[in-house]
Amino acid sequence: MCESLCASNLTDSWQRPMPAQDRRGFGNSDWNAGPASPTPAAGSARDSSTPRSTAVSWETLTGDLGALLAALDIGPFAFVAASMGCPESILTYVSSAYVRANCRAFVWIGPNMPYNIRCDACPAAPLPDIWDFLSAGLGGPGSKAFAAEQLGGVFRLDLAGNELHERVLWFYERLVCQADPVALVRMPDIFRDDLVAELKRFGDLTGVEKTPVMVLHGDSDTGMPLEASGQVIKEILPWTDLRVYENAGHGLYLTLADRVLKDIIEVVARKPGEV
Numbered sequence: 001m002c003e004s005l006c007a008s009n010l011t012d013s014w015q016r017p018m019p020a021q022d023r024r025g026f027g028n029s030d031w032n033a034g035p036a037s038p039t040p041a042a043g044s045a046r047d048s049s050t051p052r053s054t055a056v057s058w059e060t061l062t063g064d065l066g067a068l069l070a071a072l073d074i075g076p077f078a079f080v081a082a083s084m085g086c087p088e089s090i091l092t093y094v095s096s097a098y099v100r101a102n103c104r105a106f107v108w109i110g111p112n113m114p115y116n117i118r119c120d121a122c123p124a125a126p127l128p129d130i131w132d133f134l135s136a137g138l139g140g141p142g143s144k145a146f147a148a149e150q151l152g153g154v155f156r157l158d159l160a161g162n163e164l165h166e167r168v169l170w171f172y173e174r175l176v177c178q179a180d181p182v183a184l185v186r187m188p189d190i191f192r193d194d195l196v197a198e199l200k201r202f203g204d205l206t207g208v209e210k211t212p213v214m215v216l217h218g219d220s221d222t223g224m225p226l227e228a229s230g231q232v233i234k235e236i237l238p239w240t241d242l243r244v245y246e247n248a249g250h251g252l253y254l255t256l257a258d259r260v261l262k263d264i265i266e267v268v269a270r271k272p273g274e275v
Contacts, residue, residue, distance in 0.1 A: 058190060139181060215242045
């Protein structure tokens with residue numbers, strides 16, 4: 001959801017290519033596109049004759065992304081990810097030799113990791129009821145109205161200084177309405193996983209010259225609290241550059257776009273070891 005921020009600035013002003021894939025079931029990507037491949041297989045999630053599979057998992061999503069990057073062969077790159085895209089990026093790094101050889105930095109904005117469900121190790125994480133609420137709301141007959149009602153909370157428009165034009169909100173409502181209904185229901189289930197072990201493995205894989213990591217997190221993010229995400233990432237990966245935005249919610253990439261862009265440019269210019 002932060003691709004418009006990067007595309008209009010990094011691509012145009014800095015002359016940097018910026019591939020931005022549609023996750024399965026969202027945008028122009030089919031839910032049942034077959035095995036991970038940069039070229040969609042025959043059969044579409046929007047074709048009524050296609051079985052409505054719910055078998056898509058982390059392995060499917062990271063396989064899609066890893067295959068796309070390898071097929072494009074873009075060379076050295078940086079991951080810029082928000083929300084659910086953050087765990088997707090790190091799991092792709094862990095599973096793909098091509099990505100490990102070419103990824104030079106990570107920028108995680110409001111990352112949905114490592115604790116997505118409240119547990120003894122992290123009592124600050126969201127209750128399971130929140131994810132059930134999302135699945136039920138997005139998968140129900142009133143999903144369009146549900147999406148419209150929840151977007152204000154994503155961007156914390158109730159706090160001073162957080163303003164978005166109504167047409168911007170409408171654009172994001174349309175993205176939700178465009179998504180495959182099965183994808184809307186399945187994604188909250190997929191993203192419930194505890195990713196502490198994966199973060200530790202990532203730390204081991206980066207070797208002596210640690211891959212630069214920047215985390216941008218709002219202190220008013222009610223969907224993914226700082227105490228369950230950015231602060232924990234900093235503990236697991238001590239070289240992480242954690243930057244906390246005051247009065248910012250989960251969608252700070254839009255409400256504080258200029259500041260976010262400045263931070264992104266800073267970290268992607270770093271070299272391995274410059275943390």
